Structures are given as C-alpha cells and as structure tokens.
C-alpha cells in the first residue's frame with residue numbers, strides 16, 4: 001500500500017462502483033428473442049469497426065453473468081452500473097411486445113446484486129437504439145420522446161421496486177456527435193451541423209419525459225432518483241494569460257457539457273453563447289433559422305429534471321480560438337482548436353491523455369456553475385492497447401492519482417461527490433475500436449471458450465482501496 005492511500009478518504013456511504021453497458025458486454029445478440037439494435041447493424045457492415053469486430057459475443061455476459069458477479073464480489077463493490085438493452089426487453093422498441101426472457105435476465109442480475117449487498121445503478125439507454133426505431137427516424141424523429149418514455153415507464157414498473165438509481169441516457173454528447181455527425185458510431189449519420197443538434201434535442205426531450213413520469217408516477221412509491229450520464233472533458237486555456245484562450249475554454253465547456261447541462265441545471269435552455277454561435281453560423285450559410293432547435297413552451301419542462309449530476313470524465317484538452325476557414329457543423333460552430341499538454345501521458349488510445357487534476361477542476365466547475373449538485377462519477381478509466389499487462393502498474397497509479405483528486409475535490413473544494421464508478425468492470429467491446437482497447441479491472445481472454453476473467457493488478461488494488469476505505473469510514 002502506498003503512503004498516499006491514506007489521503008484517499010471518501011465520505012461514509014460513498015458508492016464504490018464499476019460500470020459496463022449492455023452492448024459492450026452481453027453478447028447473445030440474437031439469443032432468446034432479442035431484437036436487433038443500431039449497433040448490430042453498424043457492426044455487421046464492413047469497414048465500420050476495427051477488424052469488423054462486433055458485440056455478437058463480447059464478454060457473453062448474457063450467458064456468463066455468474067462470472068461477472070464473482071468479479072463484483074471479489075472487488076467488494078457497493079454499487080454496479082449496468083445498462084439495459086432496450087431491444088432485449090422490447091424487440092421492436094415498443095411495449096407492443098415484451099420479451100420475457102430479457103425481463104428474466106435482468107431480474108436475475110438485479111436480484112443477485114441485491115442479494116450480495118450491491119446496489120444497481122441502471123442506465124436505460126447506452127447507445128444501442130432498437131433498429132426498428134431507427135427505421136422510423138430514430139433520434140431525428142420527435143416521436144422518439146414518447147417511445148422512450150413508454151420504455152422507461154416499462155422499466156420503472158418492472159424493476160423499480162428494486163432499482164433506486166436510474167440514468168436515462170448515456171453521454172448524449174457522444175451519442176449525438178459520433179453517431180449523428182462524425183459517423184464513427186451507430187447509426188453512422190454524417191449530416192454536419194443538423195442531425196446532431198436534432199438528436200441531442202430529442203434526447204433531452206426524451207430524458208425529461210421519463211424524469212417527469214418517474215417523478216409523478218413512481219417516485220411516490222419507489223423513492224429512487226433519476227438523472228442522465230453527461231460526458232465532459234476538462235478544457236484549459238492554452239495560454240492562461242490570453243483572454244481569447246480563456247474564452248475559448250469557456251466556449252468549449254459550454255458546447256460539450258453545457259449543451260446538455262444548461263437546459264437541465266441552469267435555465268431550461270441551451271447556453272447563450274452556443275445559441276448565438278449556431279444561429280450566426282446558420283444565417284451565414286443562408287439558412288432561415290438556426291440549426292439548433294428551440295424548446296417549445298408546450299413541452300414538459302426540462303429544467304430541474306435530474307436528481308443528481310452524473311459525470312463521465314476521461315481526459316482534458318488545452319484550447320485556443322480556431323482560425324481556419326469556417327467549417328459547417330459542430331466544429332465550425334464551436335471554433336476552438338485543441339491539443340494535449342505534453343505533461344499529460346497518453347494511455348492506450350490516442351485521445352486519452354491522463355490528467356487527474358482535470359477531474360478535480362471539473363468537479364469544482366460543476367459545483368460553481370450548476371448549483372453545487374450531488375455528483376456521481378459514473379465513468380472514469382484508463383485503457384491498454386497492445387500486449388496485455390496483467391501487472392498494470394500505470395493503471396494502478398492512475399486510479400490512485402484520480403481518487404486522490406476526487407478526495408481533494410470533496411475535502412478542499414467542497415464538491416458533493418457521492419460515488420465513483422470505474423470504467424470498466426471487464427475488458428469489453430470498445431465501440432469502433434473493437435476489442436483492441438482494454439479498459440477492464442478484469443482482463444477477458446476473448447479466445448478462451450468461457451471468456452475467462454482474470455483480475456488485473458489494478459483490479460486487486462481497487463479492491464484493497466475499497467476495503468480500506470470501508471474500514472476507515474466505519475472507524
């Protein structure tokens with residue numbers, strides 16, 4: 001145990017978790033009546049994913065849940081974050097047909113967790129829209145908000161007697177941008193500056209509807225909490241003495257985090273700078289109105305539709321104002337250049353520069369901007385690429401450094417952080433990067449017939465940290 005472990009002291013009842021998502025671990029893509037999702041379609045097309053890999057089998061958690069449970073027990077987690085596969089429960093996305101085998105699977109998972117003293121945090125939707133709903137326009141269609149609400153209500157009715165922490169949608173920013181502008185994630189749309197804002201808008205509408213349904217119909221008897229998991233980088237001014245760089249950092253935060261956090265936590269609307277910029281760029285293109293949709297007064301309100309702040313943090317960027325020719329699309333609207341400080345080591349994949357202080361700064365930013373909410377860090381992690389290192393000393397260091405920063409955010413900045421979920425419990429299907437990128441606390445041998453799980457050293461140390469913290473919180 002290293003000396004600085006003593007400084008990682010979390011409040012009592014802190015949620016010590018690990019996270020996964022359905023498509024990334026479950027496999028069983030066509031087992032027992034599961035309907036296809038947009039990720040099945042995307043992966044089954046050639047050239048979309050590294051080596052044309054897919055989540056067809058993944059960690060096979062649909063058949064090997066007991067193996068996952070053993071990992072959860074060994075880690076001593078107090079919480080486990082999983083997502084439900086919408087099309088495993090409702091094969092065509094609607095409540096017209098319910099797949100009882102899917103219901104039984106999640107009942108077993110939830111019941112086993114509770115029997116082991118582990119609280120489930122359940123994400124309703126983590127990137128894997130039922131293909132049948134994509135065929136009707138997916139997140140581009142306004143009807144999706146009602147369809148999502150029906151699905152959410154079905155889940156609250158079915159599992160809400162036991163699940164008390166809900167997340168509606170995972171990372172609407174990444175889902176909208178990668179899936180509906182960059183085209184590198186399902187559904188692979190690439191209409192710059194239009195489809196991502198529409199998708200993001202409908203995600204906010206859908207989220208708000210589900211929150212209102214929970215609040216009115218389920219909270220009184222079930223007493224749980226509902227939020228959505230927001231992705232954010234931390235942005236620093238490249239030159240802190242330059243007012244333009246400082247403004248670029250603010251703008252980056254407004255477009256990445258503020259896009260979804262402002263409507264929910266500040267005033268029911270997009271950040272003013274984002275609205276002004278997209279409007280101006282749309283006019284310059286000769287469009288009659290902004291590409292950024294507006295919230296209608298008739299809609300259920302968006303403001304206040306989160307019972308806590310759920311944050312997925314991985315990395316930071318140094319930013320400065322863009323100077324190139326105006327591009328049409330999100331990047332052109334934002335007009336910010338970025339790079340990685342050479343002092344931040346890049347781990348695994350090229351986008352992941354390690355800067356644990358960024359998390360502390362981001363937690364302070366969230367406290368200051370969004371009214372000191374209760375925060376759960378619903379994802380954070382460190383990847384490996386290349387030859388497997390079970391003795392992953394760098395990842396061990398990473399978790400210690402990061403948790404130390406979280407501890408400082410709580411004790412020195414006064415951030416109200418209630419939990420931390422490592423991404424991920426297992427090595428799994430890392431979207432367009434396939435199985436090349438490994439984020440697990442447990443190594444998965446994808447060539448082994450039973451997809452053998454083996455703890456990395458970081459998994460063993462995470463377990464030690466949890467045990468130690470449980471003891472010190474008690475004393």
Ligand code: NOJ
Pocket residue numbers: 021024170171312379423430431439
């Ligand atoms: C966030 C996403 O929610 C998760 O699905 C993904 O695997 C991690 N980031 C790592 O990229």
